[in-house]
């Protein structure tokens with residue numbers, strides 16, 4: 001029998017795309033826990049603790065987490081199916097590819113969607129948000145905290161202040177798939193209504209878990225719907241009693257949870273919320289690693305997509321290829337140096353840039369030297385491709 005101290009994952013290229021990201025041996029080993037009954041007392045405790053620790057990560061006392069088998073995309077479906085009734089108005093603040101997809105998802109469930117699009121490399125300005133909110137009443141307003149296609153970080157706190165001031169009845173929904181764990185999010189202090197994310201990025205867990213955290217105000221809005229929810233699997237009418245039961249320690253069943261993955265998520269949450277570094281230090285480590293990587297890129301003459309360093313994500317970096325070079329010149333060189341990075345994603349400039357993820361254990365565990373490796377591989381790959 002292997003113990004957690006002995007377990008070492010197989011050698012592999014360093015996974016530094018903007019998610020999924022590297023997972024520690026401890027978290028991966030937790031996934032190898034014997035598969036248990038989803039209604040066993042031990043598992044109920046692990047699930048209940050995972051719900052409670054999810055609240056800690058977002059600094060919320062009473063918001064309701066939903067931990068459901070699925071990916072980040074299931075979070076969009078949950079919002080669209082449970083919080084918006086067909087024909088209701090939604091405003092999407094769009095800072096890249098993932099804003100388009102969220103809008104598409106909302107429309108799929110019958111929402112009437114308006115979008116305010118940011119210029120490439122920028123987030124939507126407060127004045128444009130204010131103008132849109134004054135022009136129409138919206139049931140929900142959504143924005144992408146870090147758009148993984150552009151690496152643009154939106155100012156969540158200020159957006160929340162603007163929405164509260166101009167349209168206090170609108171529910172504020174944050175797509176935080178690429179920011180939970182790597183960027184500060186103060187759910188209660190900022191008055192957020194939904195933060196949706198997934199296991200595979202800043203939460204340093206393998207992919208497969210949709211994590212959605214919902215304010216009590218939004219739960220009330222859901223409970224006072226006038227028409228039934230239009231999703232079977234994603235309906236909070238089915239999941240809410242299950243989440244409450246898990247937290248209260250009682251067995252219940254709607255659809256089988258991914259028991260092994262929940263063990264993994266639990267192990268990662270223990271590291272994030274109960275071990276050093278603290279959450280605040282974790283965010284600082286992400287900022288420092290990000291600055292180092294971005295400074296190295298600048299030294300090499302590379303330009304980032306975010307126009308203003310204040311609006312550049314701390315868990316990832318987007319860089320234009322040097323003039324005359326493309327993905328085929330750069331990505332294989334990173335691979336030769338032992339790293340997996342990602343190409344572009346945003347239509348129109350897809351071929352012109354690449355993306356590096358630096359989230360979770362890669363920046364938090366300095367013994368791994370991942371950040372040094374990223375910088376080293378970046379220098380070598382760019383210099384070799386240019387020569």
Ligand SMILES: Cc1ncc(COP(=O)(O)O)c(C=O)c1O
Nearest residue numbers: 071072073098146148177178198
């Ligand atoms: C900002 C953002 N939103 C949503 C998603 C969709 O998540 P998933 O691919 O886990 O379904 C992603 C995926 O990268 C993302 O980065």
